[in-house]
Amino acid sequence: MxxxxxxxxxxxxxxxxxxxxxxxxxxxxxxxxxxxxxxxxxxxxxxxxxxxxxxxxxxxxxxxxxxxxxxxxxxxxxxxxxxxxxxxxxxxxxxxxxxxxxxxxxxxxxxxxxxxxxxxxxxxxxxxxxxxxxxxxxxxxxxxxxxxxxxxxxxxxxxxxxxxxxxxxIPQYDQKVTLRVLLGPQDDMFPAEAIATFFGSCYTITEEADRMGYRLEGAKITHIDKADIVSDALCFGAIQIPAHGMPIIMMADRQTTGGYAKIGTVIGPDLMKLAQAKPGDSVRFEKVEEPAAVEALRAERQLYLQILESFKPKTAVLSESLQRYYQVNVGGTVYSVAIQEVFE
Amino acid sequence: MILARSALAGSCAEAAAGLKQTEKVVDDGMDSIRLLNAGEQGLVVEFGREINAELNKKVHRLARKLAAQTIAGITEVVPTYRSLLVYFDPLKISRACLADRIEQLLAAQEAQLPEQGEAIGNLVRIPVCYGGEFGPDLEFVAQHNGLTVEEVIRIHTATPYQVYMLGFTPGFPYLGGMSEKIAAPRLEKPRLKIPAGSVGIAGSQTGFYPIESPGGWRLIGRTPIKAFHPESPNPFMFAAGDFLQFTSVAADEFYAIQRRVDNGTYIPEITSLPRG
Incomplete structure (x- = not known):
């Protein structure tokens, strides 16, 4: 208690x-x-x-x-x-x-x-x-x-x-974060120039950044036609672009559905960087393809196993065949020294 | 039904061989169903991009099929107006394999004639006390449409509404099928606190607020039932794909039902709807 x-x-x-x-x-x-x-x-x-x-x-x-x-x-x-x-x-x-x-x-x-x-x-x-x-x-x-x-x-x-x-x-938290993004599901509602702007610009996290979502500001992302869609589901990391053209990244407390076009999704393993970013910090987006995103997820899962492994007590395994013997002369006195390699 | 794949589309085997997997288009003869990315752990099955009762039925039919299949690697399925978000673990099932499984289900769905007698969902009766302090905007909705208050209530209670999806807050139903005759614009300035159970109209949509929340819908009445009961073994009274029918009750009946809801003795009136 x-x-x-x-x-x-x-x-x-x-x-x-x-x-x-x-x-x-x-x-x-x-x-x-x-x-x-x-x-x-x-x-x-x-x-x-x-x-x-x-x-x-x-x-x-x-x-x-x-x-x-x-x-x-x-x-x-x-x-x-x-x-x-x-x-x-x-x-x-x-x-x-x-x-x-x-x-x-x-x-x-x-x-x-x-x-x-x-x-x-x-x-x-x-x-x-x-x-x-x-x-x-x-x-x-x-x-x-x-x-x-x-x-x-x-x-x-x-x-x-x-x-x-x-x-x-131990991750280092930077005031400049780069987030890898998989395009979709509504990237076809944006012209090529807008997608280039999205990946080529630096965005700033506004004061409106909480457990529900992070609003960013920076270069405007335009739509081909309209910004609104018939609401569909929002996943953690979904990047909505309302008519004003500024990204909103949906976080843990996001509502389940939303009505703005989603240009892409921040990949799962990069969301921790955004969760540790504050208003005023800057964000860049980097385009990734699916295999790289899945690989990043695999690497993250691997990391947890490695960390768990690193906590295990280190038991030294001694092998007779790997023992080496030396005679060392220190200040006129001769010492016999046995050296063993120790494996974890 | 012909399943057509775009030139870029991969298959399960191709993905295993390391080929690139991008957007897929499945042509079911009527409209094209698109399989889209929502991050590395999300696959969207998009039946269309508009609000349409038939399209929404297809969404829920696939959602039910996926729920019955228990495909290893699927973590959650979220049906919406016109699409389904399938959450999956890409280290357990590849996107290409998942897409193949979904295409097989869609093909079977098209080929199979709807079975007679198969339930398509539940019809849940929602008792509502209209007007007064419970429905401060009922008069506005009537005036806006050149109707009497009684006519608005009669139209609002006349037909069952399909629950297209739940969203906004836990248990909040987005309903389809309300008559345009009682449509009304949203409030210009949303109310900061709307009591739980408030029934409203926004444009040609209707629904009710399961929990106290801010909102801009025109309030025409209130239901005593609790659509969201987090501590109960059945926390949600209805699911997307079900139908709701509002019925008008007087204030004394409202309070009688409310007492039963509060002491846990209220049994919702639910009937199973056969496929017709």
Missing amino acids: FTTINPGFFTTIQDEGRWGYQAYGMPVAGAMDRYAYRVANLLVGNKPNAAAIEMTMLGAAFKFDDEQLVAICGADMQAKLNGASVKNWSSFIVPKGSELRFEYAASGCRAYLAVRGGIDVPSVLGSRSTYTRAKVGGLQGRALQQGDVLDIGQDIDSEAGPRTLAAQY
């Missing part, structure tokens, strides 16, 4: 999302940055779908009633445990009675706090994700408030202890 001392700017409970009900108009919600969310759960040995806490721009503060193993990933919100800095992208023990405080995001936009066992709130339509617009999921369907008490669940997958993620798995 732990208590919210300060809720921060917009702090919600999220998991992988509420899949299976979009046909009923129910948005998916779920973690905006699935990479940071997933790695946070891996760091504490949770199941991939365990509910974690997502903080936005300005972090929250919590007081822990019991000792817990927690992990922090994503935006660097300068976390402090009882006043002492703790490393981002790591898991650590929070002793009983401790305070864990997050501040302003020094880099990135969304930070994830995973607690071993996951956050235990009721599962609604198969998910614990908070969708605030319909007051569904999470804690009473809303963002956390001061005084909210959270229970710990049992979504444990494997043994875990304090760990730090190897540097090669």
Whole structure:
């Protein structure tokens, strides 16, 4: 059990999302940055779908009633445990009675706090994700408030202890992001010049950027005829272009259907970059074909396996045949030295 | 039915051989069905680009078929007015293989005559208390169309409406088939808070708000039923492809139904519609 001392700017409970009900108009919600969310759960040995806490721009503060193993990933919100800095992208023990405080995001936009066992709130339509617009999921369907008490669940997958993620798995959040885009489904509603403008220009994220969608501004993208379509389904990353010609990228809390032409879709593995981008940051789009997009997805899945592998204890395997013996003379004294290669 | 593929289209085997897969066009003789990309994990089956009852029936027929098939790798299917978004895992099923499976279903769908007696959906009765505080725009809709309030209610309750799709908010039905005689423009300035259950008209569309939300539809009445009940084992009262029929109830009956809804004893009036 732990208590919210300060809720921060917009702090919600999220998991992988509420899949299976979009046909009923129910948005998916779920973690905006699935990479940071997933790695946070891996760091504490949770199941991939365990509910974690997502903080936005300005972090929250919590007081822990019991000792817990927690992990922090994503935006660097300068976390402090009882006043002492703790490393981002790591898991650590929070002793009983401790305070864990997050501040302003020094880099990135969304930070994830995973607690071993996951956050235990009721599962609604198969998910614990908070969708605030319909007051569904999470804690009473809303963002956390001061005084909210959270229970710990049992979504444990494997043994875990304090760990730090190897540097090669830690993304650097840049204020300039490039997003790979697969054209469609309505790219035929745009002239070739407009598609060239879309891929050739730099767009800025406006203040209207939240869990539902990111509005961008920059060079106008024109339509051949009209911008409106008979509404069809919107996936995570769908890029709508309304009549004003400025892109809107649909995010985790997007409504299930939309009525503007969609020029393309940001590929799944690149959405984490956008989820960590803030108003004022710049975005460029890069055209990819389907095989490259599928390959990127494969690489992302591979990364989770590699990370899990990197947590396994390193057991040295000694092989007699690979032992080498040397005599080393140091300052007149001769030493016999045996050297073995160690394999992981 | 002839399945025609565009020159660029690949097949399952070609994709396995590493050939490029782009847009496909399936010609079912009447209109062309297009298979489009919605990211690496989305395939859109587009039956057309307009609102049309026949087209929408095809969407829901394919959605039902896909639900019954359980093709490995499909994660979710979202039917809309005129297309279907199929979410899939491209590491479990390639787009080309998925497209092949969908084409086979479409071919079977065209070849098969509709079976007599096969249910095409449910007809759900939606009790509505029209006018008064529940329907502040009923008078406007009547005046706008040169009708009496009673005539608007009679027309609005006369026929079942097909649920083309659900969207906007959980359980919000986009209905087809309302008479142009009671059409009315949206409010110029949308209301910030519309109570759950409010029944409205926007242009020639009608529907109701399952949860409290902002909105610009002209409100003509309110239903006591809850179309979205997240804690219930049946969280949604109806699905896309079903039909709704509004019936007029007096205020006392509205409150009686509301009490039963609140204490969980209300049983919605649902009948199965045979294919006709």
